[in-house]
Amino acid sequence: MFEFLNQPEVIKIIVTIGSMILFFVGLFGLLTRKHIIKIFISIAIMESSIFLLFIGLTFKIDSIAPILDSAHKDVATMNDPIPHAMILTAIVIGMAVLALGVSFAIEYFKLTGKTDIDEMNEMRH
């Protein structure tokens, strides 16, 4: 019944639409939430949607991990290693940015006791 889902084009369309739905959730939270930690969580959700898009677009049915050995030498059945390597980089950078932002938020809360971004108006005066 669901054999049509195995076509590569259908998989790519499903991955694109699904990751963009996740991107929408993150962007909506980024635009409408006021709590600064929730904004960082929204940014993390948007990042993970991009990771899913990159990995999912290069997914092939019946393909194996790109690890060569004596039994697996046919590179045509393997997944593309480039998106995996790029997403590995992106995950580390995203983690660093998130941790640094959260530390800024914690320090700001210690100094002023505020978490709402509408009340952060010290620079205005």
Add this chain to the structure above:
Amino acid sequence: MSLKREIPTTTLSGFALSGLLVLTILSILLQNIPNKIQTAGNALLKLNTTEGVANAVTTVVVYFRGFDTLGEIAVLFIASLGIGLMLHSNTKCNIKAESNFMLQTASRLLFPIIMLFGTYVMIYGHLSPGGGFQGGVIIASGVLLLLISHKAFEVPHSVIVALETFAGVSYVLIGLIGLLVLDVFLGNFLPHDISQMGLLLSGGIIPLIYIIVGIKVGSEMSMIVQNLIKRDYDV
């Protein structure tokens, strides 16, 4: 009550704006779905066998994009430095109260196993899924377990400084030796025969660099979790 309070304008406008942006991106993506996305990967996988490393992702991260990985661990170092600058406190207090007996005993049992697993993932990064980043984060999770189970535990600062200095300097030194020997920064100057592929001692400098990356990521992540968890409690 005014009309403005009844209509959730922020929610509606946020919904409309983000929906518009996402629909734009989605239409661009759906019109340009790549069909021949695999060809670049196949070429790299064929090139990968010349380095004698089984895991192609490791070769891409450490060898073909080795300079990029050097910048990446620099970014991680700067983030760790910034967190240390923002959240540094002189208190030696991790948790508010002493944790219970079960957590302390379990952490004593689990910590060596987590360290062993992290080191294994790090050292076998060129043969199996895993590598320096993953192994370093596993080691940092072991440190986090000690931090939440022991009130006064602290990672020795001198050890972290020594490890990070050793890792960063030796990464650049290996790259410079490659520059001297092969005229390529991070050139693979150690023997990397294709017949050795799959053994622990294979791939030339690639496992060495991934172990160095693992040491650096492990120490930086340990400092990040320690700085995030320490705070001034009113005891």
